[in-house]
Amino acid sequence: MASSMLKSAGEIQNLIFSQNQKLTHLARCGRIDEAVKLFESMPARNAVSWNCMISGLAKNGRVADARHLFDRMASKNLISWNTMIAGYSHNNRVLEASQLFDEMPKRDSYSWTLMISCYSRNGELERARWLFDSMPGVKTPVCYNAMIAGYAKNGMFQDAIVLLTEMPVSARNMVSWNSVLAGYTQNQEMVQGLKFFGEMQEKDVVSWNLMVEGFLQVGDLESAWSFFRATPCPNVASWVTMLNGFSKSGNIDEARRLFDEMPERNLVAWNAMISGYVQFLQIEEAYRLFGEMSERNSVTWTTMINGYIRIGKLEKARELLxxxxxxxxxxxxxxxxxxxxxxxMEEAVELFEKISTKDDFCWNAMISGYAHCGRMDKAVELYKRMPTKSLFSLNTIIAGHAQQGEMHKALEVFKQMRERNTVTWNSIISGLTQNGFYCDSIKHFVLLRNEGRKPDPCTYACGLAACAYLAALQVGKQLHLLLVKSGHVNDLFAGNALINMYARCGRISSAKQAFDEMASVDLISWNTLITGYALNGFGRETISLFKEMEVNGFRPDDITFVGVLSACSHAGLIDEGLKYFDSMSRDHSVERVAEHYACVVDLLGRAGRLEEAYKLVTEMPIKVNAGVWGALLGACRMHGNPDIAKFAAEKLFVIEPQKTSNYVLLSNVHADARRWEDVDRVRSLLKEIGIQKQPGCSWIDIKKKVCSFVSDDPMQPGATEVGFVLEMLCAHIRNTEIMPWSSLLDCG
DNA sequence: ATAGGGTTAG
Structure with missing residues (x-):
């Protein structure tokens, strides 16, 4: 008995060794909870067990737990310190990593390289380079490569190449070359990338894969395919990259063909194929593959769960989980x-509380959930509960406030943030635009650039939208210029915003040109252009664009028809308008919404066919909204029909009692018909509910004193002088090309 | 068991 209990030192060593291997395996599969359990149950551990656990926790996002273990570790060795730094580096915690680097008792070349790579990856190239230059001893190839990759990823191609040429030839290896190449391909610089690829002295399969992925990212499926075909010895990654490229560009059948043809399939390949089907909402096919798999990991399960969520089968998704x-x-x-x-939300909360190791994403999902349903109080409360606050979550809070129309709260949070990223800025800029603070939106665009940050397509789209609302053509043109220089000009989101900006600034030919120059267009591009033509009163052109759109294989939606119908109305194309109104549901299966009716009422009204308009409204199968009643009332004003006007106005008084113009409009109709009693009645109604027409008013502050100006008030002090100056300014404006903010935007 | 390039999931 006793002899079997006693294990020799060798046996114990063997046990530790095998359990350490198991730990590594579990950590690599992301099964970190099981790894923790195993670690805690181990009868004996060595430094490797501890280091392995620290690394595993950090790589699974639990960097705080990793640090806790590190602090508890009695006999830390150099590798423990390096592992902890690597852990921070993986989680982009630059500050903590550098603190540890400073504190550590001894450093080896690993420590230096880790820290250099940490700075590099986080865009702090100057610090990385400083460490690189002050590093003692011979620099390893890995160290050179980390520095090169840092330069390349941040678009500093020249610095990357200089270092590549400077490094000892003996140290230069495939990774060095590929790091530079990855810089080009991952930054969508395929022209330069292709040139560099051609100049590379040797290429391996990774180089080819990078080229394929690069072409896919810029949407050049053809080149990607020919590079894939030309790859000398494609590996699983090559196949998966191409497969993924097919499914992302809408060719699921091609993707499947590749999957079937692959010489060998690993778990990643299976996961990619499942993910493809999920993107296509072919969940049954995804589930069939899921069933065939001999091995699954957390990616497999997550993809499948997402699939069921995307088709709205939450119960099935929960069953899987x-x-x-x-x-x-x-x-x-x-x-x-x-x-x-x-x-x-109840089910969300219940699940959220069950999750034992909540990471940033998990917290943020919950916070954005509350923000999404307008519960900002809960969102903020949850944010305060977070153990380590993430930038991500603060961005969500900002976006939430903005969505609720609480820009002051959003800006308050924004001002207090010590760290911001492009998403932060975009949330503020888009919030300002959406809440009508157009000038502030553009100002923040300028501030962002002054901070040295690069606007992304979304930033441009929001800035351009603000210009569109302001009809600020000059600023819009400058944004256009910057957009071209930034290289995002082929982005759909930004391109569509550009079309909209020109259209709303009355420059329809520029809008058309922007549309024509786009690398690819979508339904939104067409709708924006069509609406733009309609807005500017080009009825015939709108209709021919509509036809052109159909020829190009785009199916119109409800927004397209709002554009077409309003164009017909503005241009007096009565028969065409009625024809489209008839055909939209019959030939295009687009259901009529209230806006369409409003257009047609307006159209009939303008043609003086009031009775028909009235009949259309009374027979509407859907709820009549303020837009429709408003169009009817407007038509009555044009053609003088006090009876229908009264009917429409009374509906409007219920829907939007605060809107003064409705009362004024009705009173005018009555006045035109010389029905003075009715005029008085509307006027007294207006008084009764205490509404007064607000006179136009603006103000400026001069020397801490606010001076306000009320429209049409000749009694105002200084009115004559103000009028004179205004006249002068107007003359000046007419003779000058104004470039507001031109110095700030600095188009160079 | 710790550091560099390429593929999948929130």
């Missing part, structure tokens, strides 16, 4: 997001 053999926070967050999107 519950049957997952090892739950991880990613899958749980996917489910959480599903609940949140369906506004099922």
């Amino acid at each position: 519950d049957s997952m053999p090892f739950k991880n926070v990613v899958a749980q967050t996917a489910m959480l997001t599903g609940y949140v999107q369906c506004m099922r």
